Amino acid sequence: MHSPRVSIVIPLYKGGCYAKEAISSALSQTYKNFEIILVDNNASDETRNYALPFVKEFPEKVRLIHEVNQGVSFARNKGILEAKGQLIALLDDDDIMYSDKLQRQVEVFDKYPDSAIISCWDDRISYDGKILSPNNVPTEIFWVKILLGETQYYKNSPFIFHLPSTMLFPREKAIACGLYDVRFSPSYMTEDVDFEFRMYKLGYIKVVSHACIAYRFTEGAFEEQKWNGERIRSFTQWAGTNIVFTVMQEYLDLPPSIYRNKLRKIQSQWLREFACFLMRFPEKRSAAKRLFKRALLAQPFDYKAWKSFLRSYYPSRFYAHAFHFESDARFPSSFSFPDGFEETYFSISSRFL
Structure with missing residues (x-):
């Protein structure tokens, strides 16, 4: 295995056929100095069957590890700790990375190396790939504003929530902040905000003003x-x-x-x-x-x-x-x-x- 600068961490659970699309999109990056870590988090048989061929076909790029404790917090933590890269990019197993995502974000990180997170805009797509909402800008979280809105740090750089698949961040900072809080596992739907908030306290968040991922969003009633x-x-x-x-x-x-x-x-x-x-x-x-x-x-x-x-x-x-x-x-x-x-x-x- 080579020494990558970026480690793409993809927890596998119930992505099914979309996991194949997610992994393929990660492999298609124009920025080439990366590895892909697939974290089998009690994945469904269907999801695992779509993922395993990539491990066999691209052994120098893709490796599979296992996390038996159920929950995305456990899975992401395992991937981050096992990563060889300086930078971590998260990707959910039903989302898509556009081919220029890592290139754009690494360039921003090199310009602002003290940043805690480099994020981006996103497109919302349906499960059949139809774009439902393009160029979504990250949003402010009301409770963080209540907690910190009066501080000068917040006034200089308000806390904005970013979808996990949009993020690139330094591995060392993620470890320093304590990684994902497993008290939110298996899923309380707040583990992402909690992690990003603790990262935010270690450095500002920079945003690429361009949609670099597609987030699968439910369409029908x-x-x-x-x-x-x-x-x-x-x-x-x-x-x-x-x-x-x-x-x-x-x-x-x-x-x-x-x-x-x-x-x-x-x-x-x-x-x-x-x-x-x-x-x-x-x-x-x-x-x-x-x-x-x-x-x-x-x-x-x-x-x-x-x-x-x-x-x-x-x-x-x-x-x-x-x-x-x-x-x-x-x-x-x-x-x-x-x-x-x-x-x-x-x-x-x-x-x-």
Whole structure:
């Protein structure tokens, strides 16, 4: 195996046939000084069958390692630690790297070698390859702004969330920040923001103003609804363990009276947004109204919390417009809420009140 400068880490789980496309796109880079590390994270047989031929055909470029602990945090950490390159590029097993991604990002890193992350724009594509939304710019994360928005560091360079597949970063900085927090495994849908936030504290984030990856995004109503179901289960899981607020307190070197107020603001918005989502389910609207009240209890002077709360008492025919969902949206018959999710969310709202 050669000594690469960049290691492309691709966790394998359920990418299926798209894993083949992901690996092929990594191999097609115009920048040639790289290796590909495939991390078998209890991958499906289909995914593994698409990946193994690359290991045999390109042994000097592609190697396969195994991580038995389930979760993308474990898988990425294993890949980063096993990497030989100075720089790490992440790629999910259903996304696509455009051929100039590494070339563009390495050039930026060489210009700004103290950077913590080099990111880029992305195209959102459907599972049949259709472009749904081109040139998506990374977005600001509201809770980080609440935590750090008043600091000079944040004012100089606001924290922006980047999809994992867009990122290139120094391996040493990733190790220095503690890698991905496995407390978020198997998946709480927040491990990416947490990792990027800790990297951000070690150096600024630079962005290539060009779409360098394609991120597969669900297109149809069924897929959107399926994703929302997974989101609810994931959020309920982390809510039950209190992991997110525990981690947030670790970030804050502040007196309790100050950080409690910041966490109340974050709680209020999360409760309000989740309650808005629940309003599309007639049988969950009473729970949604209770959550709106808890959001108000956390932030009594928040006009958005008041607006959502008052809208929940509109006639039901106005709910679709008021809470931004399709009036004829239907979830698949297999969809169900996790047991005890309401009690879990109500417990969130009382922790810092």
